[in-house]
Each structure stands twice: as C-alpha cells, then as structure tokens.
Amino acid sequence: MSVGALIHDLRKARGWSQGRLATEINEAFGTNIDREYVSRWERSKVEPGSFYLRCLSAVLDVPLAVLESEMKRRTFLSDVAGTAIAPVVASDLLAAGFGARLRGGPTTDDWEAKLANYGTEYMSLGAADIQRRVSGELVIVQQQLEQPQLWSVGARLMTLYAKTFPGNDGSRAVNWYRLAAEAADRSGDDQTRVWVRGRAAIALGYEGASLGVADLLADQAMAISEKPSLGLLNAIMGKAHTAVLRGDHPTARRLLEDGRRIFDAAGSHEQTSDYAVPWWRMNVFISLLAARLGDERTAVEAQEAARRELPASLPRFATHLEMHRGLMLARSGDRAGGVKYARTALNALPPDKHSLTLRLLMAEVEAS
Incomplete structure (x- = not known):
C-alpha cells in the first residue's frame, strides 16, 4: 500500500472529507x-x-513510524525476517530457518496445534516469553x-506477536x-481476514492506543463479512472502545448492543484461549467499556458476571x-482513591503475571 492509499484509508475511517483533513x-x-x-x-x-508526515500522524492518530514505513517499505518477507530477528539470538533463528527449509517444516496440522497451544499460554505467560x-x-x-494455507498460520502468529508490544510504543x-x-x-480465508483485524482492533481499543489504526482495521473486518464470528465480535467491541475514548458515547453504546447480539450467535465455549471469547471475557470487555462510559451499573453487573465464571487459573483477568x-x-472524581485502588490490585498480582495491557490500564487510571 502506498502512503497515499494509507492517508486515504485513515481519512475515510474517520469519516472526513479531503477538505476536512486539510482544515x-x-x-x-x-x-x-x-x-x-x-x-x-x-x-x-x-x-x-x-x-x-508529522502533521498527518497527529491529526489522523496514527504513529509517525507507520507513515514513514510506507515511504521506505521493503518486501513482505524482509519485513517479517528483519523484525523477528531482534528478540532472539540470530544464529538460532538462522539455524531454525534453514532447518525448516531443508526438512520442509511442520505440517499444517502441526502448526494448528502450535497455535492452539500459544493461544492458551498467552493467557497466563508473560509477553517476553x-x-x-x-x-x-x-x-x-x-x-x-x-503453501497458501500457511499464510493463515503466519497471520495468526503475527497477530499474537504484535500483542507482545504495547500499541502506543x-x-x-x-x-x-x-x-x-x-x-x-x-x-x-475470510474467517482469518476478519479475525486478525478484529483481534488487532480490540487489542488497540482496549489499550486506548493507535485509535485511528484500530478503527481502520475494525471497519475492514466489518466490511469483509457480516457473518457472526469471534473476529467480527472483536472488531465491533474494539470500535466501541475507540468511540468512547473519542467521547462519542452514543456510538459506543450502539456498538455495545451490536456486540451483545454477535456474542449471542458466536460466543465461545472454550474458556482459556486468546482465540476465544467466552461469557466471562465478553464481560471483561464490557466492564472496561462501561467504566469509560461512566455507566457504573453496567460496569458492576459485568464485573460480577465475569467473576462468576472466570477460571481460577487466570488471575490476571x-x-x-x-x-x-x-x-x-477516578472518573467519578475520586482520583486519589481510584489510583490507590487500582495500584493495590496491580501490586497484589505477582510481577511475573503482569502484562503490558495492565500497565497501560494503570496509566489510564492515573491520567483520569
């Protein structure tokens, strides 16, 4: 995608005309x-x-580096290899890559099993691991x-990898x-296309980060398919969070109701996977959205509903x-009390269970 196409997409995602962007x-x-x-x-x-570029970054609410990267983009595979090599010893990665090429690598079924395992582990392991x-x-x-089907595997792995970095960095x-x-x-695969975009939208919306990108990806997911799915649910709830953070409470409430309807059709029975949205997790989404809306009754109801079904193995949630x-x-006016309450809750969780999202949430409480 050219930088011009990116500017066009981000402008349209905000519902602005070209004249409005100029203004x-x-x-x-x-x-x-x-x-x-x-x-x-x-x-x-x-x-x-x-x-x-700095002007566009500010008014469209998209990191400057995203715009700059479109100006000097490299090939898709070079981006993947170049970014992935930083956290791990280079020699280990080179050996793994050449070994996979020589031996053919895991089968599609093997990859699906790996993804399922990562989905479960993400709920309890730290981002660095x-x-x-x-x-x-x-x-x-x-x-x-x-192998075309492995693009779907790669897409889901990249989404998981993205979630190990804070969206505001x-x-x-x-x-x-x-x-x-x-x-x-x-x-x-439309199901993968919707899920990847929806998962990104809810991650960024929940964190309150890169709202323009969250909106854009949510809109793309909703345009790809209106069929009820977990990807569509994530997209709608992510867009609801971006709306409330921009002060558009009516849109946030409308999207919440849309999300409830999609959940009724597509909610998960699986309880402990990042790829799932069971009843308790839907209520975690609603709890934060209602807290941001200042809707105490809905927030408390969602918190109580989530606690009734939240697995004991997931104390982070x-x-x-x-x-x-x-x-x-904090939002009701007792900032000191709110910060103390949130800090006490965070400190009660063992440090190895802390997540980037929790630290961003603490910062939001402190800024309220």
Whole structure:
C-alpha cells in the first residue's frame, strides 16, 4: 500500500472529507493547505515531506513510524525476517530457518496445534516469553509460504506477536498488525481476514492506543463479512472502545448492543484461549467499556458476571476487573482513591503475571 492509499484509508475511517483533513491540519499546525493538496497526496502525485508526515500522524492518530514505513517499505518477507530477528539470538533463528527449509517444516496440522497451544499460554505467560518463542516460529513459517494455507498460520502468529508490544510504543505493534492483515489477505480465508483485524482492533481499543489504526482495521473486518464470528465480535467491541475514548458515547453504546447480539450467535465455549471469547471475557470487555462510559451499573453487573465464571487459573483477568473499579472511582472524581485502588490490585498480582495491557490500564487510571 502506498502512503497515499494509507492517508486515504485513515481519512475515510474517520469519516472526513479531503477538505476536512486539510482544515484539521491547518488549525492544528497553522498551515494553509487545501483539499487539492490532500488529493495530490492520496493520488501519489506528491509525497508529503517529514513536516507533513508529522502533521498527518497527529491529526489522523496514527504513529509517525507507520507513515514513514510506507515511504521506505521493503518486501513482505524482509519485513517479517528483519523484525523477528531482534528478540532472539540470530544464529538460532538462522539455524531454525534453514532447518525448516531443508526438512520442509511442520505440517499444517502441526502448526494448528502450535497455535492452539500459544493461544492458551498467552493467557497466563508473560509477553517476553511469548515474544521470544513466537519470533522463532515466524522465521520457520516464512520458509513454508509456498503453501497458501500457511499464510493463515503466519497471520495468526503475527497477530499474537504484535500483542507482545504495547500499541502506543510507535511502530512495532501497529506494523505487525498490518503485516498480519496482509498475510491474512494472501491466505484467501475470510474467517482469518476478519479475525486478525478484529483481534488487532480490540487489542488497540482496549489499550486506548493507535485509535485511528484500530478503527481502520475494525471497519475492514466489518466490511469483509457480516457473518457472526469471534473476529467480527472483536472488531465491533474494539470500535466501541475507540468511540468512547473519542467521547462519542452514543456510538459506543450502539456498538455495545451490536456486540451483545454477535456474542449471542458466536460466543465461545472454550474458556482459556486468546482465540476465544467466552461469557466471562465478553464481560471483561464490557466492564472496561462501561467504566469509560461512566455507566457504573453496567460496569458492576459485568464485573460480577465475569467473576462468576472466570477460571481460577487466570488471575490476571481478575486484576483487570479490579482495576476497572479503580478507573470508575477516578472518573467519578475520586482520583486519589481510584489510583490507590487500582495500584493495590496491580501490586497484589505477582510481577511475573503482569502484562503490558495492565500497565497501560494503570496509566489510564492515573491520567483520569
């Protein structure tokens, strides 16, 4: 995708005209561009320089590194290999990659079993452990991408890998989500295409990070298929969170009701996988959304419902619920009490169970 196409997609995701985008930049940065100038960017007649890339990053709420990466993009496989090599010893990755190429690598069934295992482990292991292991898997799977079905495997692995980086850290998480969406498209499997985008949208929306990208991916998922699925559910709930964080409470409430209907049709029986959305996890989504809305009754109902079914093996999610209560206190005016409540809940969880998302949630409570 060219940088012009990315600007076009992000602008459309916000529902803005080209003139509106020009106005937003002019008002924020004291410039004097017009609709035609934006049109020339989008048609790739001219490329925005570094100053205007910073302007676009700010008004479209997308990390600057994402726009810059489109200006100097490399091939898909080079991006995967180059980004994956950092967390793991290079020699180990090279050996794994060459070994997979020589031996043919795991079968599709083997990969599906690996994905199922990672989905379960993600719920309890730390991000660093998952990151190291999945980076090695990415180097192996890229050696097998002559098989179309393995693009789906690669897409889901990339989505998991992206979630080990905070969505507000700049390029890493967002770039991996975009790579995952591209890989899913190459798989030709609409279920994977929707799930990858939806999972990215709920991850970013829940974290309150890169809202423009979260909206864009959610809209893409919803456009691909309206069939009830976990991917569509994630997309709708992710978009609901971006709406409330922008102050659009009516849209957030409407999307919540849409999400409830999709959940009734597609909710999971599996309880302990990152690929699943059982009743308790749906209520974790609702709990934070309602806390952000200031809807105490709905939040408390969701928290109580989640606690009744939350597996004891997943204490991290019980901490999420307690921190949502801290957010509610802070938003109601008792900032000191809310911060203390949330901090106490976080400190009660063993440090090795902490997640990037919990730390971002603590920061949100402190900023309320």
